[in-house]
Amino acid sequence: MSSLDATAADAQLADFRFRCIHCGNLIDTAGQDFRCPSCGDLLEITYPRWKHFHFTPESLKNTWRGRRTSNAAVDVSGVWRFRELLPELAHNEQPVTLREGNTPVYELPRCARVTGVARLFAKHQGMNPTGSFKDTGMTVAATFARRAGFRWVACASTGNTSASMAAYAARGGVRSLVLVPEGKISWSKLSQALDYGAVTCQLRTDFDGCLGLLQQLVRSAPVYQLNSINPFRLEGQKTLAIELLEQFDWQVPDHIIVPGGNLGNSSAIGKALLELRELGMISRMPKLSVIQAEGANALVRTLREAHGKELITVQAETRATAIRIGNPASWKKAVHVVQATGGACEQVSEVEIAQAKAEIGAEGIGCEPASAVTLAGLKKLIQCGFVKPDESVVLVLTGNLLKDPDFTIEFHRGELFKEIERGAGASLKAVRRPPIVLDATLDAVMKTLEQAEKS
Numbered sequence: 001m002s003s004l005d006a007t008a009a010d011a012q013l014a015d016f017r018f019r020c021i022h023c024g025n026l027i028d029t030a031g032q033d034f035r036c037p038s039c040g041d042l043l044e045i046t047y048p049r050w051k052h053f054h055f056t057p058e059s060l061k062n063t064w065r066g067r068r069t070s071n072a073a074v075d076v077s078g079v080w081r082f083r084e085l086l087p088e089l090a091h092n093e094q095p096v097t098l099r100e101g102n103t104p105v106y107e108l109p110r111c112a113r114v115t116g117v118a119r120l121f122a123k124h125q126g127m128n129p130t131g132s133f134k135d136t137g138m139t140v141a142a143t144f145a146r147r148a149g150f151r152w153v154a155c156a157s158t159g160n161t162s163a164s165m166a167a168y169a170a171r172g173g174v175r176s177l178v179l180v181p182e183g184k185i186s187w188s189k190l191s192q193a194l195d196y197g198a199v200t201c202q203l204r205t206d207f208d209g210c211l212g213l214l215q216q217l218v219r220s221a222p223v224y225q226l227n228s229i230n231p232f233r234l235e236g237q238k239t240l241a242i243e244l245l246e247q248f249d250w251q252v253p254d255h256i257i258v259p260g261g262n263l264g265n266s267s268a269i270g271k272a273l274l275e276l277r278e279l280g281m282i283s284r285m286p287k288l289s290v291i292q293a294e295g296a297n298a299l300v301r302t303l304r305e306a307h308g309k310e311l312i313t314v315q316a317e318t319r320a321t322a323i324r325i326g327n328p329a330s331w332k333k334a335v336h337v338v339q340a341t342g343g344a345c346e347q348v349s350e351v352e353i354a355q356a357k358a359e360i361g362a363e364g365i366g367c368e369p370a371s372a373v374t375l376a377g378l379k380k381l382i383q384c385g386f387v388k389p390d391e392s393v394v395l396v397l398t399g400n401l402l403k404d405p406d407f408t409i410e411f412h413r414g415e416l417f418k419e420i421e422r423g424a425g426a427s428l429k430a431v432r433r434p435p436i437v438l439d440a441t442l443d444a445v446m447k448t449l450e451q452a453e454k455s
């Protein structure tokens with residue numbers, strides 16, 4: 001079946017509206033700020049026609065599985081393969097796609113031993129085309145940006161959104177504008193945005209300042225915003241959960257653990273789980289837990305000190321720069337899904353993040369620092385009894401190891417936050433593998449090998 005035929009044949013189910021998460025207002029078109037025209041809160045996408053779906057959960061699961069043998073672009077994409085649960089493509093419309101999704105689930109036997117849970121897995125979103133989970137949302141949002149006829153798209157970013165947006169904008173033939181905090185994002189991510197052709201502005205502020213400015217910009221210029229305030233992004237990011245469950249043959253894990261920054265991803269995963277239950281595709285819910293860095297712990301404080309009723313913002317500081325965010329836009333959505341799934345919210349220290357990152361690296365997998373909060377958080381959730389040793393746990397690794405090489409190299413050389421490391425002692429040293437400079441002799445290499453054998 002050609003890709004055009006596939007689109008036409010399947011474009012029968014999803015048909016969406018925007019719903020305000022606060023007042024429930026339903027609208028057909030959203031303004032450039034993606035906020036409710038009545039109360040100003042965020043919008044989400046809802047599918048009124050789902051009530052009239054004529055499929056059984058089994059037939060839908062079979063359709064999705066069957067598409068794996070197709071070579072049509074919409075089927076090869078690990079996002080559009082699940083298009084019945086996404087905003088509908090127009091007749092003959094081809095999505096802007098880089099064959100995103102289709103990311104692996106890995107077992108983590110060593111980390112399982114360290115933490116004491118028997119069944120521990122990683123869903124590695126860092127294996128997406130630009131190296132982070134952002135691609136799964138960007139394919140949907142870029143497709144709708146192009147359909148809306150915008151010449152420019154823009155985002156504020158801690159790095160990964162900008163890399164992803166720049167790539168998808170280039171593929172979709174629109175221009176892109178990136179606003180990043182100067183000096184506070186990894187050069188690897190910045191280099192991606194440059195190479196993909198974005199106009200890249202390093203602003204003398206933090207991420208929250210960049211996002212505030214973007215909100216002003218989209219109200220004053222015909223620029224389409226591709227931050228996760230844009231609900232099309234979250235629809236694409238939902239497919240992480242759908243694909244994960246398919247990879248588990250629809251056996252529901254007990255826990256899914258995800259890093260929290262601007263809180264779009266946790267909201268998207270939670271929305272997917274709630275929708276899958278509503279559609280009868282799963283019979284029980286995994287608990288969805290969000291982990292933040294201690295220095296960027298707005299959701300932790302919001303839940304602990306304000307019981308999720310109002311946002312407590314913080315001045316964010318962490319070396320896990322992807323989640324260096326103090327005023328998360330999607331906090332209300334995240335509170336809702338954490339509470340609705342019975343999940344938890346935890347914070348972890350800089351040393352705990354670095355240690356966990358090296359442990360995930362030692363599995364032959366690796367991830368960027370923000371992703372490692374999941375393993376560090378799991379250790380705490382086990383300690384407090386929230387996660388039981390016989391339960392199954394999936395860590396969502398959001399970014400690739402190569403996204404932040406400076407962090408990795410500084411860590412292994414013992415140059416990352418030196419003062420803290422001195423106090424941290426043996427557990428850090430056990431996972432550190434500094435490079436060794438030697439004379440180019442067999443003797444020197446043999447001695448090194450012998451020493452390593454003993455350690």
Ligand code: F0G
Nearest residue numbers: 157158160161261262263264265398399
């Ligand atoms: N992990 C990584 C690697 C990220 O890049 C981000 C966010 C998160 C976790 C947190 O996800 O914001 O949905 O809660 N990065 C954004 C960016 C903010 O601009 O790249 P979230």
